[in-house]
């Protein structure tokens with residue numbers, strides 16, 4: 001039986017668990033090998049995940065599972081994504097969806113975000129968590145590589161109200177050599193699909209000399225969908241099979257963002273301490289409408305919020321944001 005969660009469309013049976021090693025087939029049903037097993041249930045500010053335009057300043061409970069359907073040569077989470085998932089389970093937590101939601105409530109989180117690995121490898125558990133979260137009035141978000149099938153992208157759209165898609169490159173050769181898949185066409189298709197129905201942000205893990213020359217093309221692709229899609233250029237410090245690579249130059253990447261900034265309204269460059277490019281600037285009058293602090297290693301913080309009902313306080317232009325800051329207090333707690 002074929003799994004239709006992602007574009008690998010693996011042939012599964014009792015002993016064949018697919019590329020991600022997370023599923024098996026039993027009596028015509030695709031089942032998870034490790035349902036409701038979580039590698040983390042931590043607390044984070046939403047900016048650190050990163051989401052800059054979804055519920056800014058809110059407090060999130062972050063969750064993840066095991067494995068991945070990609071084999072990125074530079075993976076910074078390889079100890080989770082590439083480790084044999086059965087081996088990881090000893091260290092994972094087992095929580096029912098209701099327990100997870102109760103923990104998020106107890107920690108006074110506004111939302112739950114699946115990050116760390118890839119949601120398509122744990123879909124049934126995530127569907128259940130989203131049902132429990134909906135009952136509790138809590139929204140969910142995720143990070144994803146968007147290599148899901150069209151059918152699965154509809155499920156992802158129904159589980160998560162805000163989605164950060166990792167667009168790793170444009171060229172098929174890049175995907176073959178650095179990610180281990182045929183090409184990125186399904187990802188581009190899913191960005192278009194999900195942008196129609198959900199709040200999306202897009203992140204490029206930029207690796208100098210490997211994909212930085214494609215930033216302009218990526219921005220052009222996104223601009224044709226919606227110039228307001230927040231675009232995060234994430235200065236990746238390659239790990240795993242590329243850990244000997246030179247660290248990317250901030251100045252050089254910033255130079256290649258000049259044209260990108262003309263194409264898109266919200267362009268950010270971060271994952272290093274003290275970045276000057278983490279504030280949201282009104283696309284019309286240039287006023288800084290949201291100020292943030294970049295602490296590096298995904299430690300971003302909202303510091304000042306100058307929007308009024310999601311509009312620039314200087315010129316009145318609407319700023320593209322999911323949720324209003326009035327929904328939670330300054331500590332990021334749901335009111």
Ligand code: SF4
Nearest residue numbers: 003006009010018020
């Ligand atoms: S989710 Fe896993 S089993 Fe299903 S098609 Fe993708 S890699 Fe294969």
